[in-house]
Amino acid sequence: MRSKIVAGNWKMNKNLSETEALLTELSAKLPDTQAEVMVAPTYINLTAAVRNLEASTIEVISQNMHFAENGAYTGEISADMLLSVGINTAIIGHSERRAYFGETDEILAKKVKTALAKNIRVMFCFGEELEDRKSDNHFNVVESQLKNALFDLDASAWKNIILAYEPVWAIGTGETASPEQAQEMHAFIRKTITEAYDATIANNVSILYGGSVKPGNAVEIFSKPDVDGGLIGGAALVADDFIAIIKAI
Numbered sequence: 182m183r184s185k186i187v188a189g190n191w192k193m194n195k196n197l198s199e200t201e202a203l204l205t206e207l208s209a210k211l212p213d214t215q216a217e218v219m220v221a222p223t224y225i226n227l228t229a230a231v232r233n234l235e236a237s238t239i240e241v242i243s244q245n246m247h248f249a250e251n252g253a254y255t256g257e258i259s260a261d262m263l264l265s266v267g268i269n270t271a272i273i274g275h276s277e278r279r280a281y282f283g284e285t286d287e288i289l290a291k292k293v294k295t296a297l298a299k300n301i302r303v304m305f306c307f308g309e310e311l312e313d314r315k316s317d318n319h320f321n322v323v324e325s326q327l328k329n330a331l332f333d334l335d336a337s338a339w340k341n342i343i344l345a346y347e348p349v350w351a352i353g354t355g356e357t358a359s360p361e362q363a364q365e366m367h368a369f370i371r372k373t374i375t376e377a378y379d380a381t382i383a384n385n386v387s388i389l390y391g392g393s394v395k396p397g398n399a400v401e402i403f404s405k406p407d408v409d410g411g412l413i414g415g416a417a418l419v420a421d422d423f424i425a426i427i428k429a430i
């Protein structure tokens with residue numbers, strides 16, 4: 182059985198006191214849920230977030246990590262550093278990392294391998310750009326993103342993978358993929374994994390949708406059979422919105 186997951190990607194938002202305030206409000210308002218709830222504050226506030234949520238079921242995760250063990254990589258953060266402050270899950274491959282920081286499939290494949298070798302669970306993000314969809318190339322793009330970063334992993338690695346399909350045109354734009362478009366792509370992703378591995382792996386991996394999920398559209402998107410939750414950006418910065426999205430699942 183795959184898990185339902187609602188994760189908030191805070192991106193470069195919330196200073197220390199704002200982080201504390203939002204987390205305190207979230208834990209106070211968290212509804213009873215079977216879903217895994219995660220938040221990804223900025224690196225500098227991860228330690229404070231882990232402490233703040235000690236008594237909560239909300240998991241703190243990172244927005245990124247570096248592929249190297251350690252060394253001369255100014256400004257970067259290693260898997261061991263994350264583990265040492267209590268982080269066991271990392272987002273890898275967010276489209277903003279790809280677009281603004283030059284992260285290629287090759288770099289992402291290295292990050293995924295390092296994370297898994299360190300027993301860090303990977304939330305792998307991928308998705309097509311608007312031109313890909315307009316030119317009907319979105320399935321090819323998604324397939325190659327998955328293949329290049331994930332398909333040489335051992336079958337056993339997949340228990341530590343979460344997928345987040347995030348069409349770039351829907352991120353932070355207010356545009357959302359329709360529930361039908363999300364379902365169509367998620368079903369395609371499961372078919373692609375079935376072909377590369379097998380149906381058990383494909384059926385056990387959680388596939389989240391990301392891109393302008395809001396309280397007003399979450400129920401419809403989450404009701405699709407192959408959508409196992411969401412990776413939430415903007416709406417994760419407002420406690421009542423994030424809580425409403427958790428309730429939607």
Ligand code: PGA
Pocket residue numbers: 190347351352353354355391392393394412413414415416
């Ligand atoms: P958004 O961001 O919800 O603000 O569109 C989603 C994401 O980038 O993960």
